[in-house]
Amino acid sequence: MTEWRNRITVDPEVLVGKPIVRGTRISVELLLDRLGDGWSIEQILDAYPRLSRDDVLAAISFxxxxxxxxRFIAVAKAGV
Known part of the structure; x- marks a missing residue:
């Protein structure tokens, strides 16, 4: 599994403290949304050229x- 600690950071002054890729304003949430929408890692890298493949993998690992x-899973979100 990719080590995310050197690539993902949280700063209360950036994007209201959402986890982001270090050195950018690109949130982990945005990357996961793109993947959930069916984007490939290559499409993400094309759209966000400051990112590397390791950045995207770090977001997934995070x-x-x-x-x-x-300690709990949002069962209501999963539709159960």
Missing amino acids: VSEVFREE
Whole structure:
């Protein structure tokens, strides 16, 4: 799994403290939204040339770790 700690950061002064790719204003949320919309990593990289493949993989790893550490899942969001 990609080590995200050197690529993903949270700064209360940037995007209201949302996790972002370090050195950008591109949020992890935006990247996951694009992937959820069916974009490939290559399409994301074309649209956001400041990003690297490792940045996108770091965002995915970050979210994966957050979910592993959560004590609950938003069941209502999943439609169950």
